[in-house]
Amino acid sequence: MDALMTLASDPAVWAALGALIAMEVVLGIDNLIFISILTNKLPEHQRSKGRKIGIGLALVLRLALLSTVAIIVKLTAPLFTVLGQPFSWRDLILIAGGLFLVWKATKEIHHKVDPDPGPDMFDGGRAAGVTFGGVIVQILLLDLVFSIDSIITAVGMTEHVPVMVIAVIVAVLTMLLAADPLARFIERNPTIVMLALGFLLMIGGMLIAEGFGVHVPKGYVYAAMAFSALVEALNMLSRRRAS
Template sequence: MFEWIADPAAWAALITLTAMEIVLGIDNVVFIAVLVSRLPAAQRERARRIGLSLALIFRIALLTILAWLIGLTEPVITILGKALSWRDIILAAGGLFLIYKAVHEIHDEIEQNGTSGGSEGLVGASFSFIIFQIIIIDLVFSIDSIVTAIGMAEDIEIMVLAVIIAVAIMYAASGPVSRFIADHPTTKMLALAFLLLIGVALVADGAGFHIPRGYIYFAMAFAAGVEMINVVVHNKRRRRAALQENGLPDRPA
């Protein structure tokens, strides 16, 4: 069962697969971070924990039915001369859901209709609905992640271990990401733009037009870097203004 431990090629496959799972998990982390930011502070950690736990469960469950997953890549329907598989249909549907969700959230932010609390009944319903949305997108990202991983490793143990490591890193990163988005409202709009971009990429993949993820993640990293600079500059200006209001020097003499 663990013969692969002594095989250097298996370790190389584990490292490569783990790195790929982490990269593919970025989309999952951003989506969960945006959704939980709409919950009261007391509910966010619980929702984040549930979302990432479901991501792990879905991925491991899908690994146990690899034969079925491989069958998802077989064409099942032809539309306008284009043969589509169940994987294509699932990715396109998930992409459309992401586009709808991102556009809806952007509109809500612009119109200032977002709420962060309310009565217990409303909070409970909101929490349940957010978990439901996380389940949907977890399933879409899990299928994309595992189907992409098939062929990179021969042993199921390597795949399961790579998924566990990747989700553990996702869990560690999701907390700071969620808190940063909650503390800096402007970054939420950037995160929503990321989700819109990812949704378009998923729809394109489902339609057979693959957009290399490297381009998308580079654009996301560049935009995030610019936003980090804006946040630092804004904080410095706010701190300087506070010092001036109190009659204190900007820098110690």
């Protein structure tokens, strides 16, 4: 308790907490977009439940990973080297997560462009269906990738685990509050879905690049996303005025 009181009286800790909360919320946007797009494919009565479970899993994963910070930090240690490029467990996880995100976004874009492409060649000629369990598994996989990246970034900003825990809880609660409104907004505006899938493609590419040691400043990525969202908002306003 004395240690917590000491932390609470340190202005530098409060500054780190504010910065960390902002970072966690921004990083959570990627996760939230993915969850919204996936759960919108479920029957309407399952969507809100799916979003809550997905975000709840994100919270559980991040808190569990925070309890093993010492192990998480070691994930950045090189495992092997290929053509002079070292690879760690973190790099491999980011590359796998990025490839999954690119594959999923590409598949969803293809479905939007061609809603009835015929039998699924990967499903033995049967039409592929969307199940609640399948959606939750996909959300869990991306939760794991985003959670590890989030925790490693948090460790680089502060050494105080209680500060990280508070930041994670606040960020996930923010995601929980924003989940249903964002999902409904995406559902009501089909062009937003394509824009969001484009964001996921870009984020997947960024994760792959990070895994291969190419650092992409996240500020540039989020600035591009914000600009694209602004252009789409202007397009939506123009369409409403014309109708």
